[in-house]
Amino acid sequence: MLFPLGKLVPAADLVRREPIVERLVLRLESGQSVVLAGPRRTGKSSVLAEVLGRLRERGFVTAMVDCLGDSSREVLAEDLVDRVLENEAGIPAGLRAARGWLRGLAEAVSLKAKAAELDLTLELAPRSVRGPVADLGEALDFAQRFAKRRDKRAVICFDEFQTARRFGREIYGEIRSHLIRHDRVTYVFLGSRAGLLTGLFEGPAEPFYRFAWREELPAVPQAAWAEYLDRKFDSAGVAASQVLGLLLERTGGHPQDTMFLANELYLVAREYGLDAVGIAQLEQATERTMLLLGEFFRRDWEGLxxxxxxxxxxxxxxxxxxxxxxxxxxxxxxxxxxxxxxxxxxxxxxxxxxxxxxxxxxxxxxxx
Ligand SMILES: Nc1ncnc2c1ncn2[C@@H]1O[C@H](COP(=O)(O)OP(=O)(O)OP(=O)(O)O)[C@@H](O)[C@H]1O
Ligand SMILES: [Mg+2]
The missing domain is CATH 1.10.10 (Arc Repressor Mutant, subunit A)
Structure with a gap:
């Protein structure tokens, strides 16, 4: 794929996020927790994936849990334990097997061979993870214990943190009561502005008031986009410089919309076997992009x-x-x-x- 769409953006395609990636690495390394709230589809998750990657290279235990993807408190707890255990070399396979076994789901026989690995896993796993259901509090404390045992520090990121509210509002007070006791772990909270800041981080009576340093993703400058898009089209053998200014005017440099429109433009070129694109192709690409985005826009609109x-x-x-x-x-x-x-x-x-x-x-x- 020429342009990354609908997934985490690899560092090479993450336009003009190097400054904030570096800033976040430094801040988290210093031990200060961060809340990064912002509008949808602007690169929050991609930035944090890159930040955590770098911290891991520097010896940190890192983990990213997606609160939106986890269907219950228990799954969230298990997810957290899994992500932490992945920091142990060779664990992923052993871990999955171990947990299956623990729940009486997997073939215990093949697992016997992995006894050494399992011992390690069991020793690491919080008590109740050995049972059928994980306890969220224990899973949270597990990160601290894991880091301490290895004499390391950890950075844990909760993505779409505001969506954990659906497991009951009191979950936040409970989470906080654990996190404040972790001297080995620094936290990052990602999510939408509406859900995350209002009601959680902003007011004196809210559970995470003054808990974390607040960051926002700055807009990506048009010039950075132009340079990136030019290079990409060039690498694909399509001359597009002529219309890039207009393309960016149409998207306003919004990260995901820019990627969408650029991708459509590229597909139009491919479809017609063109090695250069102009206004006509941009019009066609815009129409297609608007058709696709229109469905989402309509839904947002109807909620107002x-x-x-x-x-x-x-x-x-x-x-x-x-x-x-x-x-x-x-x-x-x-x-x-x-x-x-x-x-x-x-x-x-x-x-x-x-x-x-x-x-x-x-x-x-x-x-x-
Ligand atoms: N700096 C960037 N450079 C290039 N593309 C970007 C950038 N930021 C975001 N994108 C585009 O936006 C999409 C969404 O990125 P990502 O999932 O990281 O954002 P998010 O803010 O976490 O979104 P969500 O609101 O869905 O959680 C990517 O697939 C990519 O197409
Ligand atoms: Mg995201």
Whole structure:
């Protein structure tokens, strides 16, 4: 694949994230926990995967757990133990086998051969992981014990941390009560701005208030995108420099949308056997991209209140939101909510703009 889509971006394709990757490595190495909240599809998970990779090279125990992917508290706990155990050379196979065996699921016979490995695994595993169900508190403390036993330090990242709320709100207080006792482990929390900051990290009464240093991913500068895209198209034997400026104008440099549109443009070139692309191909690629993204945009749109919709439509077409709604308080609230959701960014007093240019385009054209 020429352009990475829908998956973690390898370092070589992670446009202009080197500065923040380095900053995060330093901060985490220093032992300070971090919360990185931001709009969807901007590279949070990819950045952290790279950061953890580097920390592991520097001798840290590292682990990334995806709270969204884990279906229950127990799975989350087991996931965490698994990810920590993966730091032990040769463990993955042994671990999976061991845990299957422990649950009476796997063929115990073939496992006997791995006795030495198993001993190690068992010794490492928290008590209740040996039973059918893992305890979250024990799994959390396990990371600390694991690091201590190896005389190492650990960095653990919870991705989509706000989604753990579905296991019950009290889970956060419980998690916190364990984390504050871990002197060997530094934590990273990733997630959406709306869910993560509000209610967890921001207010004095919230469980993670002042727990972590707050970071945000900066926008990727257009020039960095242009340089990257030019190089990529070049490597694929397609001359595209002519339309890259326009392409970036259309995506506003939004990370995933830029990758989408670039990929469509590349596919149009391939489809027609072209070694150069121009405006006509960009139009076709834009149309296809909008068709795909439109489905997601429509869903987001339908989740908004009517005031929020009016506000967005006004901003999408260059009108004043307050004039469009004719309401002061309702508009202010809608703007605030839209910022929290990541649909808008605030650029100073009373100055709002769409975070995603292609969403603006869709609102301006597709919504009647
Ligand atoms: N700096 C970047 N350079 C190139 N592509 C990027 C960059 N950041 C994000 N992308 C694109 O965005 C997609 C999503 O990246 P990633 O999953 O890391 O972001 P995320 O913020 O964790 O998203 P989510 O909101 O889904 O959790 C990638 O597959 C890639 O296409
Ligand atoms: Mg992510």
């Amino acid at each position: 209140s009517s005031t929020e919709q009016v506000v967005l439509r006004a901003l999408a077409t260059g009108e004043r939101p307050y004039r469009a709604t004719g309401r002061t308080r309702g508009t202010a609230r809608a703007l605030e909510k839209l910022v929290e959701l990541g649909a808008l960014e605030r650029r100073g007093r009373g100055n709002y703009r769409f975070f995603e240019e292609m969403f603006r385009r869709w609102v301006a054209t597709a919504v009647r």
